[in-house]
Amino acid sequence: MRAFRTGLVLLTTAVTLVATGLPAAACDRDEKPQTPSARAQGAPGAVKNVQAVGNLPDAAGAISLNFLSIGRRDVMVVSGEFGLKSYDLANPAAPKLLGTLSLPGLWETEDTEVDPERNLIFLSRDPRAFGGTTHTGESGIYVVDVSRPEKPEILSYVKVPAGHTTSCVDGCRYLWTGGPAKADNMPADWGGRPIWVTDVRNPRKPVVNPNPIELARNDGKTDYVHDVQVDAEGIAWVSGRGGVRGYWTTGTHRDPVAGGVRRATALKPIPYAGGGISETAAPSKFMHNSLRPVGPRGRFGQLLYATEESFVDGCAGDGVLTISSLDGSYGGEGWRSTPDKPFRLKSVGTWSVAGQEGSDPTSADCSAHYFDLRGNVLVQSFYEQGTRFLDVSDPTNPTQIAYFRPADAAAWAPYFHRGYVYVADNKRGVDILKPQV
Template identity: 25%
Template sequence: MKKRNLLTSTILAGSLAFAAIPFNVLAHDELGDVNIEKGERQGYSELAVPVLEGSKNLQFLHEAAAPEMKVVRPDGKQNSFGDVFAHKGYAYIGTHTQNGGNGGVRVFDLKDPSNPKEVAVFGNDIPGTWQEKVIVKSVNTPDFKGDLAVVSVQQISRTNPASKGGFLLYDVTNPASPKKLGFYEVTKKTNGTHELYLTMQGNRAIVLAANPYADYYSHGEEKDFQIVDVSNPAKPEKVWEFDPRTLPEIPEDFNGYHWNAPDGKTRPVFNHSTMVDETGKFAYISMWDLGTIIFDISNPQDPKFLGRTDFASNQQGSAHSAALAKGGNVLIETREVYVPVRPGYESSYGYTRIFDIKDKTNPKLLSEFKTDLVDNIENGTTFANTVHDPKVHGNTLYLSHYAGGVRAVDISDPANPVEIGKYVPEKSDIWGVYVDRNFVLASDIGTGLKVLLKNNGSTPQPGTK
């Protein structure tokens, strides 16, 4: 096991040259004029990278473990890695498409954070698919009580007759022995469910599913954003889906992808990600160049559109993911701009925007946060400098940033965000970040799980505060 004490603010001597990792992963702009696939690491520049820097509440942050991800596939091949989630002292890490996908979700016991133990693999039973995203929640419905995992399933190729996309549902009450409960299938005309979110509303469990390009490829038969009742995980049931044509600014001839926007530009519109606030009442839907759309989903069978974020005419939209802060009154929006130079737009990789949403019908931009990477556009063909996913813990915003590792930002004053720390492993390719109690977990596309501790104290056991 590779263990290092990284409590330092020094800079690594020399430069790290980042290797190309040819993972064949979903291209978000696959219908546009540029087709850059995630993981095609083109044109890395040599960067002097600090291993770890920190201040304020991050001064005691250190890497507890970067375990070697053992091969678990029968064919002896390794997958690339997707997002990371934590629940009751266990880490769940999804997998990507390297070596044909079907890596499933890998479960690690974090009882000893310096020595995570892999205890299970699940969700790898549908041929020709990959399982990037997993959400785990404690659920109590008339049909199921326990810990429920929902796992995104995407087809590597829609022409494979054996594959299908959607999401899987597993009982992980015992994380070492997951039990399959059900599967929700979306139209085979799209790749499947890319990202998703699970929430409770009273005694009802619902999943919000992002199925990119479903509207386009099915000619409107199915939509990109769907709400699915999973109160009985063995029988998931779609209860609503969003048609962008219902918004007043979208013309009736909207074709499910290309939007003739009011600024005169033709912009891509598809659902990339979903999330819900802690009450289960408000949903935040990342619709790329249509911005982050806010719905009241108190009645999931009849959600109400409240408002959305918008962009300056010279900004690529690319609303990728969202997080909330300040009791749900502040919205964090990350924009995955991976082609930084396009005619008619600013030259920049993707950066973070922060909104006041006390009035959810009228989001107001408070600030824009840029790391030191986003203006480094000399190569112009790799998205490794763009921001990816946001997570918030208290007044600290954590951003996964591919080559930039994990960035920590003080948002005590959301109008003036300040970077206060960063963690950048060797050959950094950080996909996801998740904060849970004393843990900051990160997932690296090439090397897998990273476990950071926010202090030097003992790790609380499951069920304790």
């Protein structure tokens, strides 16, 4: 997802789940593009301690949001199946459309990231975009200049062997791009696409390194990398099938896998910590996105929060948000894990939307998805189960304190911004919420 901009970030939550023995392809809904439906009218399905103050139905198909300060303006950038739209937030409850970059059929732009220093947006093109398939479709990255938000401009496009998500590392000097399922021309023993590194120091002429990284991530097997999030200390956390592993991309550090001390780069990162997630917490092994909260003096740096994305019949078995301890993983254990000698992080806590107050037991899609943190409050999207607010001051006992579940929810990602929460909803567009907690 993005490098989190939360200052003091606290703890998150997860879910208890029954072992399902899911096949690998069943773990990721993103394998099948969803068609946005018209926005349903009428009262929300369930609301508590949240005021809905606005909605942008013209952004139907929204998947990811970002916020930029451009001049004296507070600007929101919405990416999705339509391409890109920018909004002025002078009135935060009623954003005003500024400009549009039309790319209808773009898929998927999930967790789109920005370079706030250069006012650049990096849009990932999944091979399924514009009618393509994972087998033979083209993937790549659009570099978009939004310094004039009324007229977003594509500076460059470069083909990349991966394209489900693309993430900034090393201060957006480089991009790490991963996913989805492997193409027909990739090695038969790969379970999905790893990471390719693109140098975007010159945004008009991106350079893609031909050699992928983050191989052998799933007990020694190269597998699907879904997303990368960078924490407050600059460590890049790579989520996907097989768990979550963190890397230094800058500075000089000890390499716990190869031994010795060397300089980390985006092309040759140094392992930090992480590994597989305990199957008792996340049976599917598919980690969608993650975050290591870092507080004063690294107070909360020992915990790793990761969303499992998984869909089965009934909400009770759908994906969860896991809380794991990084203790015991700083010696490269997650890189030496094998099927015969698997390494797993110790589970600390979980939280599930299934059966919770405000939930709809008839919903088909209840998996945990992207989340954001502000102080002791976690906000998370759960597709048809809407947006949930949790008190996570005790990571072993997350407690729901508010929720917003419209009857037609397809919530993908929520974002705290200046006292509001903006929710990218694939059907409804963007919901603007005012928490009452």
